[in-house]
Amino acid sequence: MTDATLAPARQPIVRRYPVLLVFLGCLALFTLGVTILSEGFGIGIISTSFVKTLGKTLCLCLVALAMDLVWGYCGILSLGHMAFFGIGGYAIGMWLMYARTEIIVVQSLSAAPLPPTAQEISDGIATQIFGVVGASEFPPIWAVAHSLPLQLAAVVLVPGLLALVFGWLAFRSRVTGVYLSILTQAMTLALALYLFQNDSGLRGNNGLSGLQNLPGLGHVPQSTISIWFFWASALALGLGYILCTWVVSGKFGSVIRAIRDDESRVRFLGYPVEAYKLFVFTLTAVIAAIAGALYYPQAGIINPAEIAPIASIYLAVWVAIGGRGRLYGAVIGAAFVSLLSTYFTGGQAPDINLGFYTIQWVNWWTVLLGLSFVVVTLFAPKGLGGLFDLIAARTAPDRHGADLGPDVGALREKEAEK
Amino acid sequence: MSSLLEVSGVSVSFDGFKAINNLTFQIGEAEMRAVIGPNGAGKTTFMDIVTGKTRPDEGSVLWGEKSQSLLSMSESQIAQAGVGRKFQRPTVFEDQTVAENLMLALKKKRGPLAVLGFRASGADQDRVVELAEEIGLSGALGRKSGELSHGQKQWLEIGMLLAQEPRLLLVDEPAAGMTPAEREHTTEILVEAARTRAVVVVEHDMEFVRRLNCKVTVLHEGSVLAEGSIDHVTSDEAVIEVYLGR
Numbered sequence A: 001m002t003d004a005t006l007a008p009a010r011q012p013i014v015r016r017y018p019v020l021l022v023f024l025g026c027l028a029l030f031t032l033g034v035t036i037l038s039e040g041f042g043i044g045i046i047s048t049s050f051v052k053t054l055g056k057t058l059c060l061c062l063v064a065l066a067m068d069l070v071w072g073y074c075g076i077l078s079l080g081h082m083a084f085f086g087i088g089g090y091a092i093g094m095w096l097m098y099a100r101t102e103i104i105v106v107q108s109l110s111a112a113p114l115p116p117t118a119q120e121i122s123d124g125i126a127t128q129i130f131g132v133v134g135a136s137e138f139p140p141i142w143a144v145a146h147s148l149p150l151q152l153a154a155v156v157l158v159p160g161l162l163a164l165v166f167g168w169l170a171f172r173s174r175v176t177g178v179y180l181s182i183l184t185q186a187m188t189l190a191l192a193l194y195l196f197q198n199d200s201g202l203r204g205n206n207g208l209s210g211l212q213n214l215p216g217l218g219h220v221p222q223s224t225i226s227i228w229f230f231w232a233s234a235l236a237l238g239l240g241y242i243l244c245t246w247v248v249s250g251k252f253g254s255v256i257r258a259i260r261d262d263e264s265r266v267r268f269l270g271y272p273v274e275a276y277k278l279f280v281f282t283l284t285a286v287i288a289a290i291a292g293a294l295y296y297p298q299a300g301i302i303n304p305a306e307i308a309p310i311a312s313i314y315l316a317v318w319v320a321i322g323g324r325g326r327l328y329g330a331v332i333g334a335a336f337v338s339l340l341s342t343y344f345t346g347g348q349a350p351d352i353n354l355g356f357y358t359i360q361w362v363n364w365w366t367v368l369l370g371l372s373f374v375v376v377t378l379f380a381p382k383g384l385g386g387l388f389d390l391i392a393a394r395t396a397p398d399r400h401g402a403d404l405g406p407d408v409g410a411l412r413e414k415e416a417e418k
Numbered sequence B: 001m002s003s004l005l006e007v008s009g010v011s012v013s014f015d016g017f018k019a020i021n022n023l024t025f026q027i028g029e030a031e032m033r034a035v036i037g038p039n040g041a042g043k044t045t046f047m048d049i050v051t052g053k054t055r056p057d058e059g060s061v062l063w064g065e066k067s068q069s070l071l072s073m074s075e076s077q078i079a080q081a082g083v084g085r086k087f088q089r090p091t092v093f094e095d096q097t098v099a100e101n102l103m104l105a106l107k108k109k110r111g112p113l114a115v116l117g118f119r120a121s122g123a124d125q126d127r128v129v130e131l132a133e134e135i136g137l138s139g140a141l142g143r144k145s146g147e148l149s150h151g152q153k154q155w156l157e158i159g160m161l162l163a164q165e166p167r168l169l170l171v172d173e174p175a176a177g178m179t180p181a182e183r184e185h186t187t188e189i190l191v192e193a194a195r196t197r198a199v200v201v202v203e204h205d206m207e208f209v210r211r212l213n214c215k216v217t218v219l220h221e222g223s224v225l226a227e228g229s230i231d232h233v234t235s236d237e238a239v240i241e242v243y244l245g246r
Helices: A018-037 A048-073 A081-109 A118-133 A148-172 A177-196 A222-249 A251-261 A263-268 A273-299 A309-322 A327-345 A361-379 A386-395 A413-417 B043-051 B075-081 B098-105 B112-116 B122-134 B150-163 B180-193 B206-212 B230-234 B237-244
Strands: B003-014 B017-028 B032-036 B058-063 B083-086 B168-172 B198-202 B215-220 B223-228
Touching (some): A018 A222, A018 A327, A048 A081, A048 A222, A048 A309, A048 A327, A081 A177, A148 A177, A148 A273, A177 A309, A251 A273, A251 B098, A251 B112, A273 B112, A309 A327, A309 A361, A327 A361, B003 B043, B017 B043, B017 B198, B017 B223, B032 B043, B043 B168, B043 B198, B083 B150, B098 B122, B098 B150, B150 B168, B150 B180, B180 B198, B180 B206, B206 B230, B215 B230
Parallel strands (some): B032 B198
Antiparallel strands (some): B003 B017, B003 B058
């Protein structure tokens, strides 16, 4: 939070928010570095699978950014944003799966003596995709799966509309705080349970797979495709960061922080609080969906377990550990915790033999994560992002004494005595 | 004088307890009014009804030249129509600077999209500085309002009310927790404000009310007990009975 007292008028946003420039610089350097070290475009020190991990991490940073906007700034602890993320993944996954299966089916039918009819091709694709759930016809929700532009539109529109309708119902009834969290969690759970059914039309618990193969680009090696997606993810994160900074920078940011701190007071100032919440909720749902649409082609597979409420809870944990209420905190939290999580659950971390018991990180990582969440909440509410305050404090004037409040610039002991 | 706010026959009960009982109240365009009454007389509930926080069981609340009913409007719509409210406990946004608080309150379009594109013009910033001077906080524009003293927070809130440019100002116990000097300043600000708009001050403190030098409405058990000048109501038998006990 920079000093936005009386100078915010006409300066460009990067001048007002130097953090933005630093962030974009770091992101550009990181992207360049990974590209140079990659197998596809560089000297091959970083494996393709690790490039994918890094690309996925960037997508997680983007959804964390959305979470920070809706929770850290606007005070809505949503436990549903990973559901929007998942819907984005499903929307793009439908096209990827359809288009690739179509190529395979057309190829296999081309050997037949008579050229195949459109119906035969369609049936072939349906049997290929839905054979696993014992169906051979396209469910209605696959109506536009053949069209990339329409599915791309669905990435934005479906989660956007869901957030809009759900948010309108919830905010209009003035459901707030922990009750709203429970409501969003219920929505997420309902969605996951629905998708687990075989007749949901999205292949039940099998989910969608083979998403890493881009239709028509079978000749391009994964090492190259992984870098393309890495770039796209970095670009999306950069743009998302600029957008979020813009949203929280001006008076709008001031209003949503005010809503977070005292909703009814904002109402008596004449601001339609519900409209603001709905706007932020929907905007962040769309950001989350875009992040998901970039994430799952890199992951290769999506299934309903990815949408389960626990994913959204993890998201909240990342943002809390990174430091909510500051955008770079969310990014740092998501990157740090998700990469550590990959390290510990990937079986790379060495087990610790205590003699009487062996700590296996695959099992104990969640315990460690839970503990660090508790520790951060109790002892370092500013999260990892708070470390930057420590650095800033070295260069800032000595204000004597400890903080009296939890926020940046809160009164210090000695000042209060004056 | 045409009336700006007309409350008539309003009743509201909570779990059978009649907080407001057939209350009738009127205030003109530029008028100062003090509302006094013992605890539980319904002063705060009265404000809640006017600002849309509480819906009455019966009665009507009419506003402005067009006699628009406030009962069908939401809190934010009522506030936009020109009703400003100051709460008993100072409620400012502690995490934000004095300037940001005032900027938030400044009379501008309130919709999300309008606010998203909002950039403060030079005139807006001048207005913020001017308001800060008026409430004696010009040196504290860049400070977080959470750092201010209790009295300063009260003033900041009054400043935010003035920034809203309401036509009717509802002020709940403005002088609570203030030093005598601060009280005097608060009186000045309120009297000044009442020159151009209607001001309703809810207060316990008779001395403070006397200094406002305006018409007084005494509430008791949810309805008007007496109305008139301070000397008139303090000599009223019923008021003495309620205030001093039998």
